[in-house]
Amino acid sequence: MAKITVKANGPYLVEGVDVVDNEGRPFKTEAGKPVALCRCGQSARKPFCDGTHMKVGFKSEEHA
Numbered sequence: 001m002a003k004i005t006v007k008a009n010g011p012y013l014v015e016g017v018d019v020v021d022n023e024g025r026p027f028k029t030e031a032g033k034p035v036a037l038c039r040c041g042q043s044a045r046k047p048f049c050d051g052t053h054m055k056v057g058f059k060s061e062e063h064a
């Protein structure tokens with residue numbers, strides 16, 4: 001089952017899915033491990049988080 005966790009002031013942590021580009025080619029990820037997708041827009045490794053959100057002071061307030 002896929003699961004997306006919205007991290008406070010950080011990335012989307014995605015589990016149980018393949019991440020593919022706009023032509024359907026899969027990005028290389030570690031099998032069975034969650035991936036962190038950037039939502040601050042500042043990562044140098046998009047679509048993945050590279051930790052830059054901490055340097056730029058990204059803030060989020062989402063709660064279910």
Ligand code: FES
Nearest residue numbers: 038039040049053
């Ligand atoms: S959310 Fe981590 S670099 Fe954007």
